[in-house]
Amino acid sequence: MKKLLAAVSFCFLIAIPTLLAQTPTHKKAAERKAAVVKARMIQALGGQQALRQIDFMTYTLTREAYREKDTVRVSQHWYVHLRQPHIVRLDVAGTDTTVVGTTISHPALSEQENKTIHDALRRSVFFNFLYLLNAPEARYTYLGTYLYKGQQLDIVRVHNSQSPDMRLDMFVNTKGEVITSSSPTPETGAYERFGDEYDFVKVSDKLVFPVRYRVVQNNKVIAEGIFSDMAFNALSPFWQKQLNKYQIRPQIQH
Numbered sequence: 001m002k003k004l005l006a007a008v009s010f011c012f013l014i015a016i017p018t019l020l021a022q023t024p025t026h027k028k029a030a031e032r033k034a035a036v037v038k039a040r041m042i043q044a045l046g047g048q049q050a051l052r053q054i055d056f057m058t059y060t061l062t063r064e065a066y067r068e069k070d071t072v073r074v075s076q077h078w079y080v081h082l083r084q085p086h087i088v089r090l091d092v093a094g095t096d097t098t099v100v101g102t103t104i105s106h107p108a109l110s111e112q113e114n115k116t117i118h119d120a121l122r123r124s125v126f127f128n129f130l131y132l133l134n135a136p137e138a139r140y141t142y143l144g145t146y147l148y149k150g151q152q153l154d155i156v157r158v159h160n161s162q163s164p165d166m167r168l169d170m171f172v173n174t175k176g177e178v179i180t181s182s183s184p185t186p187e188t189g190a191y192e193r194f195g196d197e198y199d200f201v202k203v204s205d206k207l208v209f210p211v212r213y214r215v216v217q218n219n220k221v222i223a224e225g226i227f228s229d230m231a232f233n234a235l236s237p238f239w240q241k242q243l244n245k246y247q248i249r250p251q252i253q254h
Helices: 026-046 050-053 109-128 237-245
Strands: 055-068 070-082 087-093 096-102 138-148 151-160 164-170 179-182 193-201 206-219 218-234
Touching: 026 138, 026 151, 026 164, 070 237, 087 109, 087 237, 096 109, 109 218, 138 164, 151 179
Parallel strands: none
Antiparallel strands: 055 070, 055 218, 070 087, 087 096, 138 151, 151 164, 164 179, 179 193, 193 206, 206 218
16 A cells, blocks of 8 residues: 555665656557556456455554654554545554544634645555555556666556645566555655565455555665555444544445
């Protein structure tokens, strides 16, 4: 989903991607190739019909960030509607659940403060693969191939047509699984941090999702995350209570 998700490759895996030249002819070829890779990705997650059946989803993301002297553990509850502009993120600490942000504007906050919260939520959700492959604003470009951990992978760059700064390079195997993802550093254009995806498992009757990820930098794991309690088009009593607070009424088409 990831996902948001970026991590760094091992030194011996650093390689320059084989990029397609961007002449008009090659640009069209790159667009066709991107469509082929995207189709593989869709199939790997359960197929187009299964993805289109998602109206909204809820899940828990548990993350651990490893620092020099300690480990920071955060648990987050997410509600994401794929057709309505509604996102809610709740952070859990012990027995306390704190509302971090929603895309419902809070009257006590300024317009800019609300916008900052909304943009951060949308950025996080945009890179969740289940959202990404459904999003009409997502644009895909084929960049070439890359050798990562002994696998020759296709690189597809996705960006948000409404917010061009939202972009991510996904490294996809022949089965359509996103093995890792990254963004080149502005200064060098090199990939320095990669987000590896693990455990592609069924999360519903038809949907498949990588429920674990690991962020690696300079040969060191700096963070890990696990997705759990994934549900689609159905609200638990907990989420019914939370959404009632904000008068959010999920529209269900399927």
